[in-house]
Amino acid sequence: MRIVLALAALLLALGAAACGGESDERPTLAELEKKYICPTCRTTLELSNAPIAERMRAFIRERIAAGDSEAEIEAALVSSFGEGVLAAPPKEGFNLLAWVLPLLGGALAVAVLAFALVRWSRARPQPQPADGAVSVNGRPELDSELERKLDDELARFE
Amino acid sequence: MARRVKLILQAAAVLVVALLVALLGWRVTEQAEGRGLDDALERGERPRPPELVFETLDGEGEIRLADFRGKAVVLNFWASWCEPCKDEAPLLEETWQRYRDEGLVVLGIDAQDFRTDAKRFVERYGLTYPMAYDGQGASLGRFGNTGFPETWFLGRDGRLVGEHIVGPFDREQLEENVRAALDTPVR
Numbered sequence: 001m002r003i004v005l006a007l008a009a010l011l012l013a014l015g016a017a018a019c020g021g022e023s024d025e026r027p028t029l030a031e032l033e034k035k036y037i038c039p040t041c042r043t044t045l046e047l048s049n050a051p052i053a054e055r056m057r058a059f060i061r062e063r064i065a066a067g068d069s070e071a072e073i074e075a076a077l078v079s080s081f082g083e084g085v086l087a088a089p090p091k092e093g094f095n096l097l098a099w100v101l102p103l104l105g106g107a108l109a110v111a112v113l114a115f116a117l118v119r120w121s122r123a124r125p126q127p128q129p130a131d132g133a134v135s136v137n138g139r140p141e142l143d144s145e146l147e148r149k150l151d152d153e154l155a156r157f158e
Numbered sequence: 159m160a161r162r163v164k165l166i167l168q169a170a171a172v173l174v175v176a177l178l179v180a181l182l183g184w185r186v187t188e189q190a191e192g193r194g195l196d197d198a199l200e201r202g203e204r205p206r207p208p209e210l211v212f213e214t215l216d217g218e219g220e221i222r223l224a225d226f227r228g229k230a231v232v233l234n235f236w237a238s239w240c241e242p243c244k245d246e247a248p249l250l251e252e253t254w255q256r257y258r259d260e261g262l263v264v265l266g267i268d269a270q271d272f273r274t275d276a277k278r279f280v281e282r283y284g285l286t287y288p289m290a291y292d293g294q295g296a297s298l299g300r301f302g303n304t305g306f307p308e309t310w311f312l313g314r315d316g317r318l319v320g321e322h323i324v325g326p327f328d329r330e331q332l333e334e335n336v337r338a339a340l341d342t343p344v345r
Contacts, residue, residue, distance in 0.1 A: 039270040039295055051239040052270055059272065080272050082294030
């Protein structure tokens with residue numbers, strides 16, 4: 001169970017790292033091209049040669065040259081094209097669910113799986129012979145008639 | 159206790175699946191709405207356009223398609239970065255000037271565009287007809303548009319009429335569809 005808890009904690013920690021800690025100072029065009037979507041072709045700007053993608057790149061270049069931060073550039077793009085222009089949902093408000101839910105789902109799935117495996121392995125009944133006789137390897141002893149036949153067969157190969 | 163937890167988990171799983179199916183259904187229905195307009199026009203029917211409210215390009219008001227009931231409307235979807243839109247704009251302005259007294263409205267819908275670029279475009283080509291702004295392009299899917307420019311025509315009864323022109327039109331094609339829109343009765 002400790003392993004399960006450790007895995008869940010690791011997943012949550014990874015999520016927290018993904019949710020914050022990025023700096024938006026001095027952005028570059030190469031960085032931002034990956035974060036915004038061309039509205040006509042629905043791919044990131046770095047992969048698009050559509051006219052609107054060219055125009056958006058030019059806009060980003062102008063804003064970087066004017067000293068805007070990433071947050072300011074993002075606000076301007078969202079104001080023009082809506083939140084659909086973001087390649088990933090914003091890490092705030094309702095959209096935060098899109099980041100947190102997969103991690104919680106993953107942690108829950110691991111926990112449920114581990115729980116089920118532990119229960120299954122404990123609850124699995126061991127077959128016992130009718131008279132309760134157990135061999136040295138922990139398995140039930142063979143029927144004496146069957147054991148005799150097996151010895152005969154083996155003897156034929158010796 | 160364990161049985162109760164199991165029941166709750168099963169109910170939650172069913173709920174999640176139902177929500178996902180509902181979301182898929184909503185998405186499919188929304189996309190089908192636009193395709194349906196084209197199909198209906200091809201069958202010779204006159205469907206109603208989606209009830210949409212647009213922001214004006216200057217950002218100071220709203221435009222509803224329903225506001226134009228009683229007028230014939232040329233609904234032109236454009237963007238400042240679209241090359242054929244530059245050829246069409248003067249022809250649309252000319253048509254608006256010629257037929258406005260007969261009850262024609264040309265409505266330009268600038269979509270997936272920077273508002274500042276669109277304003278510059280309007281100024282450069284001296285366009286005086288009403289302009290709406292849909293930066294996100296939310297209206298495109300509702301009409302089933304796939305690119306720029308695309309043009310629809312609404313009769314005086316508020317229903318679609320004539321052709322859905324995908325791509326640039328020529329003068330004759332525009333004239334023919336404007337006439338069809340103007341000739342529809344007001345109902």
